[in-house]
Amino acid sequence: MAQSVELGNLESVLNRLVESGRYNSKSEVLREGIRLVDERERRLEALDAALARGLADVEAGRVRPIQDVFDELKARYTKMAEERGL
Numbered sequence: 001m002a003q004s005v006e007l008g009n010l011e012s013v014l015n016r017l018v019e020s021g022r023y024n025s026k027s028e029v030l031r032e033g034i035r036l037v038d039e040r041e042r043r044l045e046a047l048d049a050a051l052a053r054g055l056a057d058v059e060a061g062r063v064r065p066i067q068d069v070f071d072e073l074k075a076r077y078t079k080m081a082e083e084r085g086l
Contacts, residue, residue, distance in 0.1 A: 005030075 007014060014026050023029045057063060 014029050017023050017029050018026055023032070
């Protein structure tokens, strides 16, 4: 099903990408662009969900002082380095 879209000054970008041989057709460029937008939207949704979970943890009191976390990580990786002779 053919559709018409107004691309404005992006038309020159589309033409350049096809003319360079990087893409075989304008449709291929547009499909790739839409796929990338869809992927970005899914990543943003996942990020929003992770942020909501983190905020819920804060509200529920499931947090630790950051310095405690840093001290624990430092001790863990110092031990690993010593075990490897580094």
